[in-house]
Amino acid sequence: MTDTTTAREVRTGLFIGGEARDTADRLEIVDPARPGAIVGTAAAASEADVADAVAAAKAAFPAWSAMTAQQRAAAMAEAIAGIGEDRDADAEVLSRENGKVRFESWVDALVFELRWNLALQLADEVDTGSTLPTAPGIPVRTEVQHQPLGVVTVIVPFNWPIAILGAALPHALLAGNTAIVKPPPSAPLATTLVVQRVAEKLPPGVLNVVTGRDAQMAGLIQSPDVAKVCFTGSVNGGKRIMAMAASTLTRVTLELGGNDAAVFLPDAILDDTHLDRLYAAIYDTTGQICMNAKRVFVHRSRMDELVAGLSERLSKAKLGHGLDEGTTMGPLHQPAQKAFVEEIIQEAKDAGADVREFGELPGGDLAGGNFLRPAIVVDPDLSLRVVTQEQFGPVIPVIPFDDEDEAVRLANDTWAGLCGSVWTADPEAAQRVGSQLTCGYVWVNDHGATRLDLRAPFGGMKQSGLGREQGIEGVRAFQDTRSIATIDPEALAAMAH
Structure with a gap:
């Protein structure tokens, strides 16, 4: 350390x-x-x-x-x-x-x-x-x-x-x-x-x-x-x-910036490997990556399973200084960004959304740092800023859908078009849905900066x-x-x- x-x-x-x-x-x-x-x-x-x-x-x-x-x-x-x-x-x-x-x-x-x-x-x-x-x-x-x-x-x-x-x-x-x-x-x-x-x-x-x-x-x-x-x-x-x-x-x-959608079809694989990938895609760099997943759309039949998988991982999050041994999540970079993310989380709470927060804020000489407990917002109203704006922080809305057309429509209903992902066991479905996402880069069964092909055009x-x-x-x-x-x-x- x-x-x-x-x-x-x-x-x-x-x-x-x-x-x-x-x-x-x-x-x-x-x-x-x-x-x-x-x-x-x-x-x-x-x-x-x-x-x-x-x-x-x-x-x-x-x-x-x-x-x-x-x-x-x-x-x-x-x-x-x-x-x-x-x-x-x-x-x-x-x-x-x-x-x-x-x-x-x-x-x-x-x-x-x-x-x-x-x-x-x-x-x-x-x-x-x-x-x-x-x-x-x-x-x-x-x-x-x-x-x-x-x-x-x-x-x-x-x-x-x-x-x-x-x-x-x-x-x-x-x-x-x-x-x-x-x-x-x-x-x-x-x-x-x-x-x-x-x-x-x-x-x-x-x-x-x-x-x-x-x-x-x-x-x-x-x-x-x-x-x-x-x-x-x-x-x-x-x-x-x-x-x-x-x-x-x-x-x-x-x-x-981005407001990347991760779309989980009914047959999505939700084992430890894929859930670890999703967790990293959302919470790496305390959520401060333009190509992080910012909205998760999941078929209603898999909603509880996905939320439980993310919750299990978040329960192990350790907030602390980035150089301290055991730290898995550091602070937000700027006080203003911390205030913004706190504001949109509170807005979701005030609207009656199911907001689940995890981890403990560090104390001692780190008390007052730009730390924020990571959160999941389950099935929020789609008009909330946690859905419509880029959070750039450790919070994710998880939103159910009932059919593929609805998932594509919801994913594309945003100002942004940076990246997206499709999670499915069916390669044909991945191509079908992925080709309909209006964004510059699409992953299949993965998402995020660590999986970017550094040879491919990006934008x-x-x-x-x-x-x-x-x-x-x-x-x-x-x-x-x-x-x-x-x-x-x-x-x-x-x-x-």
């Missing part, structure tokens, strides 16, 4: 144009589990620092984009080498600033490396274009090519910041862009440490890190020298980014976002397409006759 009361404070700076930079203004980062405990401080960039980062990335772009994709991949492979040597220390810092349990923080850093290396496997496809031959009435041979955009800003959230960065950053760099990473202001330390170690091994300006207050960050979005912004966060945050980007017609990829529909990350689609999102047409004299002559 780590003694987090005496752990050293972490101090991080900016990294711009290949050089570390300190700032007089600092962000104070607090431990969400222990009120008043300071984890460390991060540099708070000024508008001038932001402008310098954009200028450094712009200056590095010509040489970096002139390389072949294979040359960039080789440089990136060298830059990521050895990143895992500090993973234990990175995970400890992330748990202290984020609140989640150590193992999740360790996996967070691991997934960044996995995604980076999977992206490098796409190097041979990056520059691959196509040729349109001459055709009747079109006397040209046209080459369709892909080219990088320029300077890209990647903005990541607090919950899985390092892993989420891996879904976009390596693809942007491999495509030939230079990048500026903006870690989350409430939990920037571990992300900054990891990215700087990679950036130090790349040519100066190719990869930059800027932390600070949002009020000084507009240049990362609205500078005419920024070609694209890739943002992961809340729906409202995505709307703000999109509105800001509109002033310069800066492109955006937005990976936003949302409806208000869950724009664009796709991962895979060759993720690379193309950081490229533009151009056509080069060359006159074919023979085809032109044939037209003249």
Whole structure:
């Protein structure tokens, strides 16, 4: 067990144009589990620092984009080498600033490396274009090519910041862009440490890190020298980014919130393996994952069985500091989020819903931390906010249905379209129902971030976002397409006759 009361404070700076930079203004980062405990401080960039980062990335772009994709991949492979040597220390810092349990923080850093290396496997496809031959009435041979955009800003959230960065950053760099990473202001330390170690091994300006207050960050979005912004966060945050980007017609990829439906058909398998998967899909990171299950729809004949299975697991939940031995659920990251989740749970209680809460709040120096007892809301009114809004906390509504058509209708009756899942022993039923869910990613008999295929395109529909990350689609999102047409004299002559 780590003694987090005496752990050293972490101090991080900016990294711009290949050089570390300190700032007089600092962000104070607090431990969400222990009120008043300071984890460390991060540099708070000024508008001038932001402008310098954009200028450094712009200056590095010509040489970096002139390389072949294979040359960039080789440089990136060298830059990521050895990143895992500090993973234990990175995970400890992330748990202290984020609140989640150590193992999740360790996996967070691991997934960044996995995604980076999977992206490098796409190097041979990056520059691959196509040729349109001459055709009747079109006397040209046209080459369709892909080219990088320029300077890209990647903005990541607090919950899985390092892993989420891996879904976009390596693809942007491999495509030939230079990048500026903006870690989350409430939990920037571990992300900054990891990215700087990679950036130090790349040519100066190719990869930059800027932390600070949002009020000084507009240049990362609205500078005419920024070609694209890739943002992961809340729906409202995505709307703000999109509105800001509109002033310069800066492109955006937005990976936003979800209200994921998990649909359990009458023949769903509810053994320990599948119930463990469901529990993790709901309560991992204290429910603070965009692609967690947020609404469970279960055939009425299996309702009691599913609720009992979740209740059994929740009865074993141990709330505590993320670095403490035996802790299975940490605090919520922000007091405001704790207050919101408390509010929607109380609203459900006031409406007469069957709300079942589990676990004990920790005491001692953790009393007053952002802890919340995990809960199930059984058969709530569908108008309650615990159903209609993204909870982003340790609570789930479990809702019965009577037939398949009703289940699909209820699952799709939401503003969101990030992910969904179908649980059934029948592969044909899984395909039938899964293909009707209006969302960007569907699991069968599983759900959640730990089961994501890191090679597959990922992104949302409806208000869950724009664009796709991962895979060759993720690379193309950081490229533009151009056509080069060359006159074919023979085809032109044939037209003249």
